[in-house]
Amino acid sequence: MDILPNLLMPLMNLELLFLIGAGTFAGIYVGAIPGLSVTMAVSILISFTFSWEVYPALALMIGIYMGGVYGGSRTAILLNIPGAPSAIATALDGFPLAQQGRAGEAIGIVTVVSFIGGFIGIFALGAFAPVLSDFAIGFQPRDFMLLAIMGILLVGSLSGDSLVKGVFAGAFGIGIGAVGMDPLTIQDRFVFGIDELRGGISFVAVMIGLFGVSEALTQMHNINTPAVRQRVTGIIPSWSKVRKHLPLGLQTSTIGTVVGALPGTGGDIAALMAYDHARRVTRNPETPFGQGAIEGLVAPETANNAAVGGAFIPMMTLGIPGDAVTAIMIGALFIHGLNPGPMLMIEQPNMFWFIVGSLALANCFMLIFGLTGIRLFVKIVELPRTVLLPVIMVLSIVGAYAINNSLTDVYWMLGFGVLGYFMRLYGYPLAPVILGVILSRLLDDNWRRAIISEREDFGAMMMGVLTSPLSLCLFLAVVGILVTNTPWWTRWRARKAGQ
DSSP: OOHHHHHHHHHHOHHHHHHHHHHHHHHHHHHHSTTOOHHHHHHHHHHHHTTSOHHHHHHHHHHHHHHHHHHHHHHHHHHSOOSSGGGHHHHHHHHHHHHTTOHHHHHHHHHHHHHHHHHHHHHHHHHHHHHHHHHHHTOOHHHHHHHHHHHHTTHHHHSTTOHHHHHHHHHHHHHHHTOEEOTTTOOEESOTTOGGGTTOOOHHHHHHIIIIIHHHHHHGGGTTSOOOOOOOSOOSOOHHHHHHHHHHHHHHHHHHHHHHTSTTOOHHHHHHHHHHHHHHHOSSOSSOTTSOOTHHHHHHHHHHHHHHHHHHHHHHHHSOOSSHHHHHHHHHHHHTTOOOSHHHHHHOHHHHHHHHHHHHHHHHHHHHHHHSSHHHHGGGGGSOHHHHHHHHHHHHHHHHHHHHTOHHHHHHHHHHHHHHHHHHHTTOOSHHHHHHHHHHHHHHHHHHHHHHHTTTOHHHHHHHHHHSHHHHHHHHHHHHHHHHTSHHHHHHHHHHHHO
16 A cells, blocks of 8 residues: 555645645634533534545544644633643643743744644654554553552642642542542432532533633732733744753653553643653753743643544554544544444555544644734733633633533532632642542542452452553552652752752
8 A cells, every 4th residue: 555645645635635724723713712622523523524525524623633632722821721621731831921921932832842742643643553552452440540640649740839738629629520420330429419410510610610710800809900011022932942842842742642542541631741740850940830931831732732643543543532532533434434443454544544644734734823823812811801801701601601501510610710719819729620620530430440350359459550560660650759749859859959
């Protein structure tokens, strides 16, 4: 089979070229609106494209997917409202940069590193798909459980000055994520007889409330303060700046690709793990993390875009979705008479290379569209607060309602907004709450699957952890993260740095 013609098909066909470009452009702005997720957009597209040919349908979906993952960073930087869960870590340093008048610089560096991370993930898909898929399929429930524990231990990186407050916030998020009907036993948990709680609490509503509404309430204290004028020069970062952060970007892109290739994980976990990695390996950042560190933008944005290519690896080679979007794409392929998995790679390898080419082209469009319109976009944060705060509230309400077309989600969003306001007031970090909500189900389900697979013998499960090379590596990583988050380790590092 000739690889090159199928790889270049999206570029040589004007219809496919237009659909990928239009999808990427639309995805950037869908991803930037809180509540309008990429998953929602792609699922709606299936109903419009099921009568199309398979190539145009996939081209449009891939464009929206690639653009949407990047688009979540826009409102994270400008308004401190992550457009998607994968942009939560981006807001930690992106919004402080906007408050310093450097929103244009922040969006520019995010666009370029997202492009780099995206291509690394796509390269891994094209070059190492069979190897990485075998690695991903080797994960047992206990390994996913350890991966979730690693994620929860990231509260040490997201807690600011108080690890205790961060741990409390993360545990609270785990409790919120456990609300609703137990998927294994079909029993109610923390429902208290309220029917609206049986379906659980949408983490998107929690995210919008904690970040968006609480930000609006906090800024009301300074409603008459003049808006910070943004510097929109130097949008395209210099080669020296890109080269300086390229080693970190390569490391976090690798993290994003591998995590993206693990079924059921995705860019949100990849971004948080990459952010934690950046905090650990960056010795002397120009600005402390959480106050506008460029490394705090490079790490999550390279990782979550690299995770896009990673998520296609198990989808194409094993027929297992890497995340929610690729799960929908598997449904789209079935609708068009294709069966994703090993036989697709053997019988129709042209489809595989078409998807690789479409992802690469969408990544290029993301760079072009991402670097244009920034001057207009940053005007958002220059609006007077009397105009900006109502806009934030309207976006938050619309985004929460759009999740399930339910007023219940709006009420939850407003409630968590008030809670987030008081958490800010008393110095509790917000990001660990969202992290806990996202990882709660992954931890809970795989803990029980692991213990059930060992006939409820905890000792046998731990023996499996110690005898499996993969599980042992993850277990040692968990222990390492736990040790390095202790006050003893922090004091030891401080003494060593002072010598």
